[in-house]
Amino acid sequence: MMKDTACRIFSVLLNQYIREDTNLNFLEFDNPFQILIMTILSAQTTDRTVNSVKGRLFEAYPDPHSMADAEISKIEEIIRPTGFYRAKSKNIRGASEMLVREYDGVVPDSMEELIKLPGVGRKTANIVLNHAYGIDAGIAVDTHVKRVSYRLGMTDNTDPDKIERDLTALYPQEVWGKMNFLLISHGRAVCDAKKPACERCCIKDYCRYYSNNNFFG
Secondary structure, three states: OOHHHHHHHHHHHHHHHOOOOOOOOOOOOOOHHHHHHHHHHOOOOOHHHHHHHHHHHHHHOOOHHHHHOOOHHHHHHHHHHHOOHHHHHHHHHHHHHHHHHHHOOOOOOOHHHHOOOOOOOHHHHHHHHHHHHOOOOOOOOOHHHHHHHHHHOOOOOOOHHHHHHHHHHHOOHHHHHHHHHHHHHHHHHOOOOOOOOHHHOOOHHHOHHHHHOOOOO
16 A cells, blocks of 8 residues: 555544544553553453453552452452453463562553563553553554454555554554554444445545445445
8 A cells, every 4th residue: 555545544534533532542541550451451352341340450459569469369350351361360460570570560661671571462562652651662453453454455464563564664653553543443433344334434445345345336
C-alpha cells in the first residue's frame, strides 16, 4: 500500500471514531502498574471481562509489592473469568516480583526493559508505553489490527512483529497510538472476523478484501 492511501484511511477512520471526548483506552486503569497487569490479563478475552475484575484484583493487590507476595491461588480465584488464569496468575506475579527486584516497584518506560517481564511481548509493551507514558514505540498488533490491516492491504504478513514493521513504515510515529485505536475500533464495529459489514464500511474504497470479493452496489 502507498503511504498516501494509508494516510487517507487514517483520516477517514479518525473522523469516524475519534471525537474530542473519546477515551482512547479500552482498559480502565489508574496507573502504569494497573495497565501492565490488565494488558497481560487481556490475552484471549474481552476488555469488558478484564475491566470487571479490576476492582477486586487491585483492592487486594494495589502495587507490585503486594502482588509479588500474593498467593497464586488467590490471584487465580480473582482472575478466573479472564481465562487461562493459571498461566496469567504466574505471569502477573512473576512480573510483579521482577518489578520489585529489578525496578524498585516502578514499571519501566522503555520497550527494551518491558519485554524482559514475564508475560510481556511487544504488543503488551506498546500498550503500556502508549497508555501509561504517552510513548509511541510501535503499534500494538492484536487480532483486530492483524485482521483489518491484512484485509486493507497494509501488510501481507501474518506474524505480528512483521505486521507492526509494515504499519509503522506507513505512518509517522506521532499517530501510531491512534492508529492502533482506530484499527481496533473498526474491527469491532464493522470489519468482523466472520462476517465483515462491507456495505457500510467507510473505507471500503481503499480495501483489498472488498475489491477482491467484488462487492458492488
